[in-house]
Amino acid sequence: MADILFYIFAAMTIGSAVAVVINPNAVNSALAFLVGLLGVSGLFVLLDSFLLAVLMILVYAGAVVALFLFIIMLLDMQGGERKPFSRPTAVAGFIGAALLAVCATSLLQGIGALETAEAGSAIGVGANLKHYADQLFTTYLLPVQVVGFLLLIAMLGVIVLSKKFEGLEDIK
Amino acid sequence: MSVGLTEYLTVAVVLFVIGFVGVLIRKNTLVIYMCLELMLVASTIAFVAFSRFNGTMDGNVFVFFILTVAAAEVAVGLAIIVALFRRRQTVQVEELNALKN
Numbered sequence: 001m002a003d004i005l006f007y008i009f010a011a012m013t014i015g016s017a018v019a020v021v022i023n024p025n026a027v028n029s030a031l032a033f034l035v036g037l038l039g040v041s042g043l044f045v046l047l048d049s050f051l052l053a054v055l056m057i058l059v060y061a062g063a064v065v066a067l068f069l070f071i072i073m074l075l076d077m078q079g080g081e082r083k084p085f086s087r088p089t090a091v092a093g094f095i096g097a098a099l100l101a102v103c104a105t106s107l108l109q110g111i112g113a114l115e116t117a118e119a120g121s122a123i124g125v126g127a128n129l130k131h132y133a134d135q136l137f138t139t140y141l142l143p144v145q146v147v148g149f150l151l152l153i154a155m156l157g158v159i160v161l162s163k164k165f166e167g168l169e170d171i172k
Numbered sequence: 173m174s175v176g177l178t179e180y181l182t183v184a185v186v187l188f189v190i191g192f193v194g195v196l197i198r199k200n201t202l203v204i205y206m207c208l209e210l211m212l213v214a215s216t217i218a219f220v221a222f223s224r225f226n227g228t229m230d231g232n233v234f235v236f237f238i239l240t241v242a243a244a245e246v247a248v249g250l251a252i253i254v255a256l257f258r259r260r261q262t263v264q265v266e267e268l269n270a271l272k273n
Contacts, residue, residue: 014186033206049224052220093196162251
């Protein structure tokens, strides 16, 4: 049952990722991104990381995609006005295919080594919320503080970036 | 055949490469940004899969931080895109060529 669910969620994720890339309309891309995030969240549930699955929905699907849609609406872009494939695009596609080939080769070479790290049928450590608290407030206490400051700085930066300074207009 | 670490890593790799190709071939800055987020999400899948199959907690905690940083990054990046649109009236990358020549 879990295997079937894995393949469903994986197909959902990858299919909507392809839709994000090939869709000429930015709004459709954002909605496909939303579906892909739901698939990723399902994968997290299958990996016993229930908290991260919920956070993925809340933060990404709730906040980030909503912000994207809001900005698309604000900038009012209609259609994609896609041009036919140019030479740089073909080169870019080739580089991407080469990257995929490198990743696939290294993955295939490592399969023998990966099988030894087999998980038992026991439930994963990510399932227990207490483990998060233990780690976040002991080992990772400093990174938590740093990330808190990062959020504060990002908030201040966004305010400065999006505010119109009347006196600065003539300097520009 | 039971689903193991390899299958999850394959999904992560494919998702990362799709995001990378999207960054390279798309012209719209917002869609490029979405593809960047896709690459971040792909790395989180790899983190959680390694964490689950090794029985350690660190991967999960790192995904925690990745989520936080991604949220901050999206806020700042979209503010930059809006500021750019105010000045240049476009978000298509081929029209943003002020540094060319």
